[in-house]
Amino acid sequence: MFETLLTYIKRHSESSLSDEDIMLIKKSFLFKSLKKKELFLEQGKVCQYTGFIIKGATRQFSIDASGIEHVIQLSIENWWSVDRESFLMKAPSVYNIEAWEDTDLLVLSLENLERIHSIPAIKEMFWQMNQSNFIASQKRLNYSISLPALERYEEFLKHYPEFVQRFPQHTIASYLGISKETLSRVRNKYVHK
Template identity: 55%
Template sequence: MYNQLVSYINNYSTTPLNDSEIERIKSIFLPKKLRKRQYFLQQGEVCKYLGFVVKGALRQYSVDDRGNEHIIRLSIENWWAGDRESFTMLTPSLYYIDAWEETDLLIATQADLSTLNELPAFIETKNRLDDNHAFALQKRVNATISLSVEERYDELSKTYPEFIQRFPQHIIASYLGITKETLSRVRSKAVKK
């Protein structure tokens, strides 16, 4: 379980973790299992943990006044789960995060993560992840406001094909900000091409 996180950090860093740093990582991150549909975070709670997904799939979403879910993030293996704003600012979350599959996480608190800021590999990984997160968010906003539904689906299927395979149509539709029926039409057109 920890080997996956260590490999992940080493992959994003030019300075590999040494044995004592690996032991420190293992002492900080705690294993957590979630059953399918079990919450990692509920709206109104403060996000106390960030989780590294070892196995499984999660979704982060809000629910509007009419009961419609609006998925803002999907997380699978080697992704992170948590409400960054709530985690950092210690404010109540606007989101729910639940497991879409049986999920194994390695979780850590903000205080615990701050103790890792002495590790060069962790700092470098964190900085690269912050950049990647900002780039992905920018692309997602741009796609939402400037691409057609077909182009958004095509972009998602090229960039994250595992999402299309792992999550059902209604979740993909919500993630794209469209109805299931519209997604069905888009997928039909894509198959015919």
């Protein structure tokens, strides 16, 4: 179970991990298993953990005053699932994070994150993750305000082809900021291109 996480850390850092580093990492993470549809985070609660997905998938979403869901993040194996603002600021979350499939995670509290953050490989990994997350968020924002639905869908397929197999169309439509009817039309155009 920890091998997946350790491989991820090594892939996203240049520093090596000592045996002591590995022991501290293993002591700092807890295993958590979620059943499909079980919440990892409930809107209005403080996000207590960041979770590294070993197996399964999650979706992060908010629900507006009209009861409409707005998906802001989809995550699968080797991704992290967290509401960063709530986790770091200890503020109530405006999001839910739900297991879309039966999901196994290694979870890390803020206190334990601060404990392992002195490990150079961990510091480098989180720096790289933050940079990648910022770039992806910036691209997604740009796509949502400047690209028509078909091009948004094409970008989604190019960057996250495995998501189409794992998440239903209405979830993908919400993530793209379009209606499921629009996504259906877009998919038909895409197939006949």
